[in-house]
Amino acid sequence: MAGRAQAFSDPExxxxxxxxxxxxxxxxxxxxxxxxxxxxxxxLIAEQGHYAGRTFPTDTRQGYYAFTxxxxxxxxxNSRDPRQMEEMLHTALRRWSVLADTDDxxxxxxxxxxxxxxxxxxxxPEGGLILQLAARDLPRAVDTRKDDWRxxxxxxxxxxxxxxxxxxxxxQPRLPGSRQxxxxxxxxxxxxxxxxxxxxxxxxxxxEEAIRDAELESAILEVAGDERRLVRLALHGAVRLEWDWxxxxxxxxxxxxxxxxxxxxxxxxxxxxxSRGAFIAFELLAAGPRWGTGQYNNRADDxxxxxxxxxxxxxxxxxxxxxxxHTIYHPDYFGR
Amino acid sequence: xxxxxxxxxxxxxxxxVILVRHARPRVNPARPAREWELSxxxxxxxxxxxxxxxxxxxxxxxxxxxxxMSATLADVAAERGLLVxxxxxxxxxxxxxWLDAAxxxxxxxxxxxxxxxxxxxxxxxxxxxxxxxxxGIERLRPDHGPVVHPGHVNPGAFAVASGxxxxxxxxxxxxxxxxxQAFQTWRAMRxxxxxxxxxxxxxxxxxxxxxxxLASPGAAxxxxxxxxxxxxx
Amino acid sequence: xxETTAVPDSIADMPTFRDFIAYxxxxxxxIRWLDVPWQTDLWEGRRLALQEGKPIFLWAMxxxxxxxx
Numbered sequence: 001m002a003g004r005a006q007a008f009s010d011p012e013x014x015x016x017x018x019x020x021x022x023x024x025x026x027x028x029x030x031x032x033x034x035x036x037x038x039x040x041x042x043x044l045i046a047e048q049g050h051y052a053g054r055t056f057p058t059d060t061r062q063g064y065y066a067f068t069x070x071x072x073x074x075x076x077x078n079s080r081d082p083r084q085m086e087e088m089l090h091t092a093l094r095r096w097s098v099l100a101d102t103d104d105x106x107x108x109x110x111x112x113x114x115x116x117x118x119x120x121x122x123x124x125p126e127g128g129l130i131l132q133l134a135a136r137d138l139p140r141a142v143d144t145r146k147d148d149w150r151x152x153x154x155x156x157x158x159x160x161x162x163x164x165x166x167x168x169x170x171x172q173p174r175l176p177g178s179r180q181x182x183x184x185x186x187x188x189x190x191x192x193x194x195x196x197x198x199x200x201x202x203x204x205x206x207x208e209e210a211i212r213d214a215e216l217e218s219a220i221l222e223v224a225g226d227e228r229r230l231v232r233l234a235l236h237g238a239v240r241l242e243w244d245w246x247x248x249x250x251x252x253x254x255x256x257x258x259x260x261x262x263x264x265x266x267x268x269x270x271x272x273x274x275s276r277g278a279f280i281a282f283e284l285l286a287a288g289p290r291w292g293t294g295q296y297n298n299r300a301d302d303x304x305x306x307x308x309x310x311x312x313x314x315x316x317x318x319x320x321x322x323x324x325x326h327t328i329y330h331p332d333y334f335g336r
Numbered sequence: 337x338x339x340x341x342x343x344x345x346x347x348x349x350x351x352x353v354i355l356v357r358h359a360r361p362r363v364n365p366a367r368p369a370r371e372w373e374l375s376x377x378x379x380x381x382x383x384x385x386x387x388x389x390x391x392x393x394x395x396x397x398x399x400x401x402x403x404x405m406s407a408t409l410a411d412v413a414a415e416r417g418l419l420v421x422x423x424x425x426x427x428x429x430x431x432x433x434w435l436d437a438a439x440x441x442x443x444x445x446x447x448x449x450x451x452x453x454x455x456x457x458x459x460x461x462x463x464x465x466x467x468x469x470x471x472g473i474e475r476l477r478p479d480h481g482p483v484v485h486p487g488h489v490n491p492g493a494f495a496v497a498s499g500x501x502x503x504x505x506x507x508x509x510x511x512x513x514x515x516x517q518a519f520q521t522w523r524a525m526r527x528x529x530x531x532x533x534x535x536x537x538x539x540x541x542x543x544x545x546x547x548x549x550l551a552s553p554g555a556a557x558x559x560x561x562x563x564x565x566x567x568x569x
Numbered sequence: 570x571x572e573t574t575a576v577p578d579s580i581a582d583m584p585t586f587r588d589f590i591a592y593x594x595x596x597x598x599x600i601r602w603l604d605v606p607w608q609t610d611l612w613e614g615r616r617l618a619l620q621e622g623k624p625i626f627l628w629a630m631x632x633x634x635x636x637x638x
Contacts, residue, residue, distance in 0.1 A: 004634060008602035017605045021626035024614035025607040027636075028629035038612050045627070047544050048390040053491040053534060056348050065627040069618040072550055073389040089626070095387035096624045102380050113619060116612040136593045154595060157637040202632055267586045285586045285593070311593040320607045326637035 003080040007064075010082035016089040021066065025320070030329070032061045036119035041071060049076030066092030068099065069113075120329060124322055129166035129279055130315040131159040135199045138287060138307035145302055153200045158315060158325045159193070161186060162334075166279060170272045171220055174231055179219035182235075185335050187216050190286075191239045193327045195262055197290050197308060200298035205327050210243035216266055229275045235268035235284055245294040260292030260299070262308065284312040347484065350491035350536040351477050354394055355507075356385075357500050357547065358408040359528040365434050370427070374407045381528055385412045388550075390530065392416075396480055396494035398472075400426035405497040408528050412495070420497070425472025428499030429465035432458025447501060448518045451508070462505035469498070469506040477535065491534060500525050503547075507531070510541050524548025607635060 008014055017023045031042045046052065046061035054060070063078030066089065074092035077084055136154040137145075145151045161169075165186050171178035181187070191214045192206045216237030224230045242261035249256050268284030291304035315321040327333055359378035361369070374382060385391070385408070397413035397420045399405035405428075406420040413420045435443060435456075447455035451462035473496070480492035500522065508518040510533065525547045532545040608614045611627065618625045632638030 004602055004630075004638065005599055008605070014601060014604050017626050020623065022614050022618045022621065022623050023605045023607050023626045023628070024611050025609060025628040025630075025634040026611055027631070027633040029631050031611070031629060038610075041615070042611060042629070044545065044549060046629075047532065048388075051488065051490070052390075052393060053350055053352060053544070054488050055350070056346070056489045057487075060631055062630050065625075065629065067625055067627070069615045069625065070550065072387070074387060074624060075389050092624060092626075095389070098387040099384055102384055113612075113616055134594045138589070138592070154593070154599070155637055156595070156635070198637055202637055283587065283590055285589050287589060309589055309593040311590040313590065313594065318606070319609055320603065320635045322609050323633050323635040326632065 006080040007082060007085055010086060013082050013085045013089065016086065016093070020089070020093055025323075028060070028062045030120075032059075034119050037114060037116050038118065044071045045073055045076075048073035050078055064088060066096075068096070072099075123160070123324070123328055123334065125160050125162040127163040127278070129161040129163075129169075129282070130321060131161075131282060131284075131312045132315040132321070133157040133159055133194055133310055133312050135197070135308065135310045137199055138309045140306050150200055150298065150302070155198045155200070157194065157198060158321075158323050159190070159312065160325055160328070161189070163277065167277065169218055169270075169279075170231055170233065171218055174220065174223055174228070174274070176220050176222055179217055182216045182218055182237075187214050187237075187239075189333065190216070191241060193325065193330070193333060194312070195239055195241060195264055195286055195310060197260070197262060197294075197297050197299065198326070199308065201296045202326060203294050203297035204245075205330050205332070206241050206243060208332075210241045211239070212242050213238060213240040215239075218270075221269075225273075227275075229273060230280075231272040231274060233270045233272065235266065235270060237266040239264050239266065239286070243294075247295040256295075258293045260290070260294045260297070262288065262290045264288040264308075264310070268312070279314060282312065282314040286310040286312070347482055347489050348491070348536065349482060350534055351480055351482070352393065352491045352493040352532055352534045352544065353473055353477075354390060354493060354495040355503055355531045355533065355547075356408060356495055356497040357503055357525050357527060357529040358402070358404045358497055361404040369431070370402045373403050378404065378527065379407070382408045383411050385409070385528060385530075386415050388412075388530070390532070390545075391495060393483075393490065393493040394495040395483075395492070396476065397421065397497075398423050398426060398476065398494065399497040400424070400428060400499065400502075402428060402499070405499070409495060409497045423472055425468055425475070426496055426498045427468075427502070429462065429501040429505065430458070430460035431456070431501075444501060444522065445519075448504065448508070448522060449515050451505065462501070463509070465502040466505040466509040469502050470510065472496075473506075491536075503531075507533070507543070511543055521547055602634070609635065 031039060032046060045065050045067050049065055050063055051061050063076060065076045066074045074095040075088045077088045134154060134156055165183060168183045171180040191211050196203045216235060218233045218235050220231055221234050222232040240263045244257060244259045246257040264286040265288050266284060266286045270279055271281040273280045287309045289305035290308040293299035293303060359381040360375050361372035361378060362375040364372055391412050397409050397418055399409055399420050399422055401422050401424055406422055409420045443455045447462050454461055476494060480494045482492050483490045504518055504522045507521055529547045530550055531547045534542045534544050614625050628634045630638050
């Protein structure tokens, strides 16, 4: 998480990446394993790069790659150092020039970019409610955290809800004072998938049984606009999650367990545009004490209880706002 | 001396060979093919290989004795401060005489389908060529061991430039290819072209990148194009 | 900097929930990488690279670089 900021702290790196390349960002965990044309193409790139053939200590292929559309790698690296990033990009552009300066005299007929049938089709809910999440530790009265990246850690994620689920958040009738509990599926998804402590890492999804309490109500504050098309809502609720995690630590080759939990108050406000059938504003805060640790959330040194904040806001319209939720391919994400 | 940070015995002992089919030669029917130099187009293609980051992994560059082979890798090796070392193990399969295109293709066909018989008078068999090539590879592999970086290990790697027939024969033998697979390798090969084979203890050799996959290595677009509006399919 | 050391008993009673959201959300200097016009699909990146005659720069992380890592 901290590495992201460091690697792109140099304006020159940003300029080069933006202007001289087609920049693409993807999660390499599924990418390096998926059995389809895109996975094959990524593996072709990665097997030319800095981690080519790597199996020790892990088989990760994460990093930065610069390459041609046909899969010829120009340069690759895995470093947070912006100087090394800049050097890598310049090397790639120099090699690109070598290619571009020469004609392909092969004379063979050019091939078309083959169709891509993803092994796992996108689950992006067109016309739905797309939220961007941020998670960060809130200020605490007594701070015993080490003064390193973990103290200032924060993380991002996305949450997806279908158009039907979004519409169902708005109470009926569309009159001030109307109130209702959000659909159980919406509350469940928020609780299990998006009230994880992902400030410092990528913890697993809460099991269904971890939900000890989950209530989230929407209430219409105001109906305004031409032909009463804007509906302003308040969102108010609470979710309590608790679980005794068990996992196998492969590095130590031992079974481990740890308890963790999150007792969150939720409050937010949103505006629904009836004419568009979509939210045009959405802000929701989940805040409260978290405690304990688990696998992959990097909290062994910070067991709490300590306050955690997760902020949900409306995602934008850039291509990057189609980034899938971290847990999108969990079989329960869109319901059982 | 400080103890190593990682027990060397746990480090993977894999190695890789970057196989390179030579760039396009200047055909001269008056001279044996083994004496042909690169054509102007071939020299340009050889220079384009300097743009291929794959070669950063190679800490040794080798080629068969034919000038077109070492010339294909000369620029790449020079960029890394190395020379191409010629090795007779990596010569193209021996062939005699000049054959017209149709006869040549038919002869290559017999070379592939009947690896233990000479495809024509004076031709080295595919089996003999593959054995010779393999012996050269096995002799060099111990000199190119795993590369240990802070935090990870890469297989050791070296590059070998040679001819299409012997490369086809070697890969077919190494990977246990059927005749059809051998033909696919031969047909997929461009000039130049690259493939990567990985060797690991107790595991069968693995073709990591086959010939033909990097299309025409060094072409900016690889010849890919977008379908124009109205194109069918 | 939020001048509080504890979560209010009742966030709903306070108009500062937006202050908390602003505190939690990343600041501009924390998300400089979002100044780059990232595509989120490698195949679409290939299509655009062919269309515009540019090389591709891929950022691949364990976890999505634009999301949860």
